[in-house]
Amino acid sequence: MKQDKPCIPRREFLQTSAKKIPGLVVAAAALSTGKTLLAEENSEYNPEDHNYAMGVDIHKCIGCGRCADACKKENKVPLEPEFFRTWVERYVIPVEGEARVDSPNGGIDGFPEIKEKDEILRSFFVPKLCNHCDNAPCVQVCPVGATFKSRDGVVLVDESYCVGCRYCIQACPYGARYLHPTKHVADKCTFCYHRITKGMLPACVEVCPTHTRVFGEEGHRSSPLMRFLRFKDVNVLKAGLNTKPKVYYAGANGEVR
Template identity: 70%
Template sequence: MNEQHGQKCDFVGMDRRDFLGAVARTVPTWLMVTAIVPELLAAEAGSPDEKYRPEEHRYAMAINIHKCIGCGRCADACKTENNVPREPVFFRTWIERYRVPFEGEAVVDSPNGGIDGFPTEDHDSGTFKAFFVPKLCNHCSNAPCVQVCPVGATFTSQDGVVLVDKDYCVGCRYCIQACPYGARYLHPTEKVADKCTFCYHRITKGQPPACVEVCPTQARVFGEMGEQASPISRFMRFNDVTVLKSWLNTDPRVYYAGADEEVR
């Protein structure tokens, strides 16, 4: 018992020295790191010259609701990057505004997905709290859309991204019905299911998704799961994260920090 105690003391002493050293080293590093998140993000995905190996990656996105200012730049950039039809009923990503009154149901809106901003005239003094929530395909590990696709036209790739094969999709829309998040739509001219790909054409070349690139407040973080130093791992460690509709067991790869219970 004594021995153990002694050891423990020793350990604590060492630990404190180590700890102070670690603080001295890590705090400035951490500050630097957060300041240059975009650099780090781009650097970790490897240089574009190397052949891309999907099996070595496991992507995820994290969204900090406290940081989102609802500017809609992500939804706008997404439409440009991916040629999403501009009509207000087709979105790969969109922003919802929640206004919780003192009593009663939260009021949610998303005019044109938030691309043109949110009207402020009608903000009422009865609002108890309000916040923005960006939404997109959750790239579920246990994706209902993949499960129900009758022909194998939507699938989870080796790097964990749920994709649509638009040359194989029959356009039955079962996947759209099966998605609990409303993340899919039928492309009005191509007549196939369409949705967020995490900008697969960008991430496989070491660039962040377009929405992450243009987000002015770093409310969206993208990166690799399971790597100690990746921005997403750090995000997960420093925030209490949740996923949407966890009770459906879809196991999403889009994580939210600061999501109120009203968010669904």
């Protein structure tokens, strides 16, 4: 992808205007890690122009758990091991028998040695997060309209409107939602909505050392995500449920669910 060089003093601009006026996006921010061009130069942020999505390349994931760690720090997710907006699973597939999966503290503290003695055929890591489904069951079941799909294709929770009935948590096939222990409302991954609308990358993508996670937009021809989708065999999780997820996995086997 060709990258435009910014013509305005980036840092000052970022700090003074972009961060304080939500919706205004500058080209400087669009440069994020030199990977995504998320918005047009100097134009008002228009949600209708975007349809955010993510790609995850399982072959590249080293299971360092930096994504889960950064997510908790960026989004102030409770630190207890029962609350995650994103987490990393380890799959161990023995020569004989069922695949085994674990995710101690979401992978943040690394993974312990594989204890089982039987011979291992394959093993790999799978980062998980909200799939921001196009046909999201959580949005369908919310009785009051506190969880919804925004115009830029991100499923969000309105924390000052949620009644805390937890029907959405039951309806999510991916276990991506939890009840916030102090706010008492449903909570989940927002694709770091406060970052992406300013042209930055989600925190998990920002810190991923191997570029396992690719963030971008569907429908934009020149986007790292489109390149990812073009060149890799991608899968979505639990496709049979017709939730139409927007997190695409490259190298996800049948065991991954």
